[in-house]
Amino acid sequence: MTLITPTQPNAQASTPTGNANAPKKTGLASDFETFLKMLTVQAQNQDPLKPLDASEYASQLAQFSMVEQQVQTNDLLATLGQALGGANLDKLGKWIGMDVRAPSAFQYEGEPVTLFATPAPEADKAALVIRDGEGAVVDRISVSTTDQSIVWAGQRSDGQPLAAGTYSATLESYDGDALLSTQQAEVYDEVVEAQVVDNQVMLTLESGQVVTATTVTGVRAGT
Template sequence: MINPTQAAQHAAQNQSAGKSQTSAVTSDFETFLLMMTTQAQNQDPLEPMDSSDYASQLAQFSMVEQQVKTNDLLSALATAMGNVNLDELASWVGMDVRSASAFHFDDEPVTLFTEPNPKADKTTLVIRDEEGTVIDRITVPVADTEFVWAGTDSAGNPLASGTYSATLESYENGKLLSEKLASSYQRVIEAQAGDDAVVLTLEGGLEILATKVTAIRTGA
């Protein structure tokens, strides 16, 4: 995993490598200019440099100059993009994010947010452990969308710390209409840049995509 410190070191290494490459190209450019000037100054007056050769060398001179400018521009862009990514990643760490996913229980009540089907006349909150085993089925009011789960099984016994999930089942006349994973707030402890999105690591080791976050609040 890449944390902000590792990302900063990586960016610094890339920046250093870019500067070394630019320096090398710049050196070649200056050497080329010196050699061409020396050649022009020391050519035989009776047999001057052929105009086509001179034009060819001027073209090479222009290409080298353009390469130096291009490398400088690319280095500047890479540095700017690296800074933006680091700022974005750092802004996630320490925040509480809400998402429809499994959650980490650590002996503290967990607030769950649900979305019942509008046609439902009965709703049941189903609690599962990390293996998907049903721990409890709790009948909840249809109109309610927020519940506090105390972390107990169907017999009221306290559960061990770990990863759990909650699904709201909506029924109409005994027929199952929908099953939706409940949402909860969890603390972000690490953020890393993936191929297509930012990956957030939550307390307890759970990982979610930043695109799955539906709400953010300042961590207490």
């Protein structure tokens, strides 16, 4: 049931007086007094030949109550959303500036790069394969099966220095000539951006690579 539109103007009755400095109420029917004023105005402006009965007043009262409850619910949800969003932003902010270790391509700038990878337990030999940004193999280094970190000097297999750029490293574990496993090497890099994408925390590194927070295996203070 919708409200009756006044058929006759009644400026004196329909314009409640009040203090201009009084606080503004936010609910559609913020209190009982406001609702009574609305019913009074409606009664004064109804068609005397077709007056509203008590059931219609009760129906309108129920409608006011439902709308107010919905407004209050929306306000509560908005407050909760802001609180949860603030908590997420606080957590994301803690990543910024930290050095994280994750399987990722890395930026070589002329200085040796420390890479992290663990050979398979049953391997009797292992090799670190370096690829450039186009995926071409530029270096292949035999490494110990017990070492978990390798310092790459940034040179080709023939000893020629490589140009600065983006590279990646893969550790291959062998049992004799049989390839047991391949593992992308991890590297430390600084986090410059953190955001939530599809309910996952995504970290953008200084090298431009993007990794998920779940792949991070080490964190240290940024240099």
